[in-house]
Amino acid sequence: MPRSKTDEKTRTIFHIDLDAFYASVEIQRNPSLKDKPVIIGADPKSGTGRGVVMTCSYKAREFGVRSAMPISRAYGLCPDGVFLRPDMNLYRVVSRRVMELLQQFTDRFQQTSIDECFLDVTETVSRYETPRELALRIQRELAEQEGLTCSIGISPNKPVSKIASDLNKPNGITLVEPNKIREFLAPLPVGRISGVGAKTQERLKEMNIKTIGDIQAFRLDKLVNALGKHGEYIWKIANGRGSNKVAEEREVKSISTERTFETDIDDFELISETLDKLVTAIHKHLQKTTLFYKTVTLKIRFGDFSTFSKSKTLGIYNNDKGIIASTIKMLLERFKHKKKKIRLIGIQLSNLCKFEDRQKQLTNWL
Numbered sequence: 001m002p003r004s005k006t007d008e009k010t011r012t013i014f015h016i017d018l019d020a021f022y023a024s025v026e027i028q029r030n031p032s033l034k035d036k037p038v039i040i041g042a043d044p045k046s047g048t049g050r051g052v053v054m055t056c057s058y059k060a061r062e063f064g065v066r067s068a069m070p071i072s073r074a075y076g077l078c079p080d081g082v083f084l085r086p087d088m089n090l091y092r093v094v095s096r097r098v099m100e101l102l103q104q105f106t107d108r109f110q111q112t113s114i115d116e117c118f119l120d121v122t123e124t125v126s127r128y129e130t131p132r133e134l135a136l137r138i139q140r141e142l143a144e145q146e147g148l149t150c151s152i153g154i155s156p157n158k159p160v161s162k163i164a165s166d167l168n169k170p171n172g173i174t175l176v177e178p179n180k181i182r183e184f185l186a187p188l189p190v191g192r193i194s195g196v197g198a199k200t201q202e203r204l205k206e207m208n209i210k211t212i213g214d215i216q217a218f219r220l221d222k223l224v225n226a227l228g229k230h231g232e233y234i235w236k237i238a239n240g241r242g243s244n245k246v247a248e249e250r251e252v253k254s255i256s257t258e259r260t261f262e263t264d265i266d267d268f269e270l271i272s273e274t275l276d277k278l279v280t281a282i283h284k285h286l287q288k289t290t291l292f293y294k295t296v297t298l299k300i301r302f303g304d305f306s307t308f309s310k311s312k313t314l315g316i317y318n319n320d321k322g323i324i325a326s327t328i329k330m331l332l333e334r335f336k337h338k339k340k341k342i343r344l345i346g347i348q349l350s351n352l353c354k355f356e357d358r359q360k361q362l363t364n365w366l
């Protein structure tokens with residue numbers, strides 16, 4: 001049976017992984033840390049601390065510090081390093097903004113961890129000279145908008161792109177041409193395949209399999225006999241036949257944006273100004289989608305971390321900026337009687353529907 005055009009088409013999958021993510025966010029927040037060994041994790045307590053390193057800057061890696069290493073060992077290797085406790089809230093907020101930025105390059109997007117995602121850019125690359133041009137553009141935007149760097153792996157499938165993104169860190173781009181996948185993989189150790197941990201590596205070693213090339217030379221049925229379904233999974237990846245399915249567009253339940261003030265404030269004029277900026281930002285985001293909203297929510301967190309939100313559900317779906325602004329103004333009035341200083345304000349649009357669905361609804365009424 002002839003295969004459809006899209007089946008035949010070699011897909012272009014990007015795997016994007018941010019470099020030294022938590023450490024890079026800390027350097028972005030405090031640029032005086034640039035070029036210093038920055039280590040995020042438990043308190044080293046002058047070398048007696050318990051707990052581990054979560055990550056560290058590339059400068060710290062020059063001293064031999066690595067993720068998951070005991071913090072006391074890291075202190076021994078790099079006693080003059082800048083040791084910081086993690087600020088997970090900040091990393092989550094930055095991650096969300098980064099992922100929103102990356103999603104703009106395709107609607108086939110799949111986030112796989114706080115700092116990693118796949119993009120199927122098969123359609124997008126047709127607007128660029130080469131896939132590398134698109135990768136450079138993504139790196140540039142990330143640097144300009146967030147001051148962060150990332151490494152990008154490019155190939156026709158997810159597992160190979162993931163392996164590739166790790167090979168030229170930091171700020172690297174590694175492209176594997178479709179007809180060179182097997183030779184690219186062959187010299188790499190089996191542990192490079194995501195999902196091949198210490199236990200599987202041990203089993204494979206017993207069969208004299210150390211590199212991905214050794215798997216390529218191994219018979220599929222024998223590998224399945226030894227490792228069951230996992231064997232088939234590994235064999236397919238080794239032979240360039242891993243999955244290229246990047247999850248389809250997620251169903252977006254809400255769009256939100258928020259801002260934490262440098263110091264807690266009660267100046268309502270400044271709060272209104274900030275809200276105007278948030279309205280502009282959220283509306284800009286909305287315009288990039290085909291979504292309409294029905295519910296507008298204002299969130300406020302006071303200096304004591306107590307958090308409240310007030311919502312208004314409108315009579316109709318719409319995508320109007322003025323309505324967001326006036327609804328937010330109205331909701332803000334309800335907070336004015338509280339005489340507390342404000343730490344954070346945020347806006348959310350929810351009860352979303354796609355423009356196409358809305359048209360369908362309208363025609364149903366005709």
Ligand code: TTP
Binds near residue numbers: 056
């Ligand atoms: P990674 O992407 O594995 O690491 P990284 O971004 O710090 O560095 P690289 O340049 O090599 O990609 O993980 C992303 C974040 O997840 C990392 O910044 C901190 C966190 N993390 C832990 O908390 N514990 C761990 O053991 C690892 C590996 C990561």
Ligand code: MG
Binds near residue numbers: 020021
């Ligand atoms: Mg990373």
